Amino acid sequence: MLPQFIVSVITILVVIHVILLSCSYLIFLERKVAAWTQDRIGPNRTNFSFGLLPFKGKHFGLGQALADGIKLFFKEDYTPPQVDRVLFILAPIIVVIPALLSWAVIPWGGYYLFDQAFTVPAWLPLLGGVVVSPTIVNVTAAPINIGVVYILAIGSTAVYGVVVGGYASNNKYSFLGGLRATAQMLSYEIPMALCVLVVILTSHGALGADQFVHQQANGVWNIFYQPLLAIIFFACVLAECNRAPFDLAEAEQELVGGYHTEYSSMKWALFFLGEYIHMITGAGFFTLLFLGGWDLPIIQEPLIGGLGLVLLKFIVFASKILVLLFVMMWIRWTLPRFRFDQLMRLAWRALIPLALLILLASGFLVFKQHAKWFSPWLYTAVNIGAIVLAAVIGPFLPQGPPMNRKVGLAGSRFSPVV
Amino acid sequence: MPIADEDLIVITPTAIKRSESTFLPEVFMGLGTTFKHMLGSVARGKRNKAMEYPEERREDIPVEEGGLYKPNYRGVHRLNRDEDGRVKCVACFMCQTACPAHCIHIEGAASPWDDREKYPIKFDLDELRCIYCGMCEEACPVDAIELTPIYDIVGLTRQEMIFDKEKLLAVYDKTIEAKPM
Numbered sequence: 001m002l003p004q005f006i007v008s009v010i011t012i013l014v015v016i017h018v019i020l021l022s023c024s025y026l027i028f029l030e031r032k033v034a035a036w037t038q039d040r041i042g043p044n045r046t047n048f049s050f051g052l053l054p055f056k057g058k059h060f061g062l063g064q065a066l067a068d069g070i071k072l073f074f075k076e077d078y079t080p081p082q083v084d085r086v087l088f089i090l091a092p093i094i095v096v097i098p099a100l101l102s103w104a105v106i107p108w109g110g111y112y113l114f115d116q117a118f119t120v121p122a123w124l125p126l127l128g129g130v131v132v133s134p135t136i137v138n139v140t141a142a143p144i145n146i147g148v149v150y151i152l153a154i155g156s157t158a159v160y161g162v163v164v165g166g167y168a169s170n171n172k173y174s175f176l177g178g179l180r181a182t183a184q185m186l187s188y189e190i191p192m193a194l195c196v197l198v199v200i201l202t203s204h205g206a207l208g209a210d211q212f213v214h215q216q217a218n219g220v221w222n223i224f225y226q227p228l229l230a231i232i233f234f235a236c237v238l239a240e241c242n243r244a245p246f247d248l249a250e251a252e253q254e255l256v257g258g259y260h261t262e263y264s265s266m267k268w269a270l271f272f273l274g275e276y277i278h279m280i281t282g283a284g285f286f287t288l289l290f291l292g293g294w295d296l297p298i299i300q301e302p303l304i305g306g307l308g309l310v311l312l313k314f315i316v317f318a319s320k321i322l323v324l325l326f327v328m329m330w331i332r333w334t335l336p337r338f339r340f341d342q343l344m345r346l347a348w349r350a351l352i353p354l355a356l357l358i359l360l361a362s363g364f365l366v367f368k369q370h371a372k373w374f375s376p377w378l379y380t381a382v383n384i385g386a387i388v389l390a391a392v393i394g395p396f397l398p399q400g401p402p403m404n405r406k407v408g409l410a411g412s413r414f415s416p417v418v
Numbered sequence: 419m420p421i422a423d424e425d426l427i428v429i430t431p432t433a434i435k436r437s438e439s440t441f442l443p444e445v446f447m448g449l450g451t452t453f454k455h456m457l458g459s460v461a462r463g464k465r466n467k468a469m470e471y472p473e474e475r476r477e478d479i480p481v482e483e484g485g486l487y488k489p490n491y492r493g494v495h496r497l498n499r500d501e502d503g504r505v506k507c508v509a510c511f512m513c514q515t516a517c518p519a520h521c522i523h524i525e526g527a528a529s530p531w532d533d534r535e536k537y538p539i540k541f542d543l544d545e546l547r548c549i550y551c552g553m554c555e556e557a558c559p560v561d562a563i564e565l566t567p568i569y570d571i572v573g574l575t576r577q578e579m580i581f582d583k584e585k586l587l588a589v590y591d592k593t594i595e596a597k598p599m
Binding site: 033035036037038039040041044231330331333334335346387 | 441442445448449451452453455456458459460467468470
């Protein structure tokens with residue numbers, strides 16, 4: 001217990017600071033990616049002097065992230081008079097807490113080996129003088145054996161903050177944003193959970209986050225076995241953290257910021273922080289399930305090792321997350337936002353049936369996995385088959401009622417009456 | 419007036435293809451397009467037209483590439499001097515009359531010199547009010563008022579941006595090389 005406790009505390013301290021600092025730089029990266037896609041240069045001037053320190057040069061604009069943070073601290077924190085004051089203050093907290101909790105089970109660095117017994121230095125309070133015997137521990141904050149279920153459970157509570165914030169603001173835009181967030185979260189939880197279910201099924205019923213990683217480290221990454229499932233899951237992750245093209249809850253153009261319309265200063269920044277931590281967690285979850293966690297392809301790294309190996313694995317994990325975050329931003333600046341009925345249709349008419357189909361077929365394959373003809377690549381075949389099937393029979397399925405069509409008003413030149 | 423039927427152009431959107439209706443291929447094609455733009459921007463290729471303003475200026479690049487054509491650019495005004503260094507203006511009020519924004523205010527007085535009757539003792543030009551149409555330059559019978567290619571003038575107050583005679587003459591002294599009279 002004790003070695004695990006020490007490692008957990010160190011992991012929490014390291015990861016929380018890495019995440020919080022990287023959030024401000026993710027905003028910087030987001031602005032850069034936005035600029036690059038729009039043929040601009042992006043923020044590149046703010047250096048680290050902030051008008052006070054004797055720094056010269058531009059530092060590639062890296063000071064911008066910190067300057068943004070400082071600005072947010074010093075802005076006026078205005079609470080509009082008509083809001084529900086308790087909930088209004090509570091909402092940003094409810095957003096950030098699940099975001100900070102949900103990465104607890106992500107196995108950042110594999111395993112760490114205490115190869116010799118050692119004594120905790122006597123000057124430490126409580127633990128001083130305790131002898132630790134050689135043991136292997138997880139480099140994660142909370143090594144529980146229902147890791148993925150935990151992430152799913154905690155991740156979906158983040159919507160409460162959005163809904164409460166939208167309700168408490170006493171503003172119609174905010175309220176609409178909250179409503180949209182609720183419906184969206186309800187719809188996209190289902191395909192997400194189905195995707196996780198399929199991966200659990202094909203990973204021999206593993207539930208602990210670290211088990212997924214070594215199964216993929218020993219074999220092939222799940223993304224090659226389940227390409228379509230990975231895409232569905234990624235779409236759900238995007239919807240879960242309210243990212244474009246699923247950012248209907250905030251929708252700057254229609255809802256002037258949606259649920260955070262009435263928020264300012266650090267309360268607003270907490271919403272923003274929550275969104276970005278959510279993105280990191282979502283990307284971590286995706287890496288865990290489909291990209292092999294800390295596994296480097298080609299190199300067969302040892303499973304258990306010292307500090308160097310743990311650091312290497314941490315860096316590999318972090319860079320995979322970074323790539324995914326880049327993809328999220330890339331998608332944000334490529335795809336337009338869905339209309340609300342399109343959003344619902346995508347979930348209920350495309351993602352859920354496809355995920356169910358893959359679940360059914362994968363379940364059958366798992367049932368037959370001791371048969372002679374079985375090969376894990378059949379999962380890939382199932383995924384490709386699902387895409388083809390969707391493209392072939394999709395147009396023949398009953399269409400929904402026509403929505404948002406042009407209605408001919410009597411007297412207009414589109415009118416069928418005239 | 420209703421639009422005549424023969425003037426209407428009816429456009430029927432092409433039917434959505436099967437590959438398009440599944441979204442996925444189109445999404446990846448769109449991602450490819452934006453990625454191309456990203457690569458072009460990171461490399462500062464010819465697609466990226468953004469300039470870093472105070473260091474890079476439009477007047478420094480050729481006109482064909484979107485540069486600024488200095489000879490007919492209409493920027494801040496100047497009052498020209500004649501060969502003797504006197505103000506060239508004869509206080510005829512032509513520019514003040516021609517100005518559509520009413521931003522020029524002249525007070526004339528009897529000239530101390532023999533070659534002209536009047537000269538301006540006061541010549542105020544509100545640079546914030548001006549619309550930089552160049553009508554004053556067109557109207558001037560003695561080519562006294564001109565517009566220079568300078569566009570980055572700043573001031574901390576509105577009062578500061580009302581250029582008086584000395585200031586306008588100072589602009590002339592500064593820009594005489596850039597735009598010979």
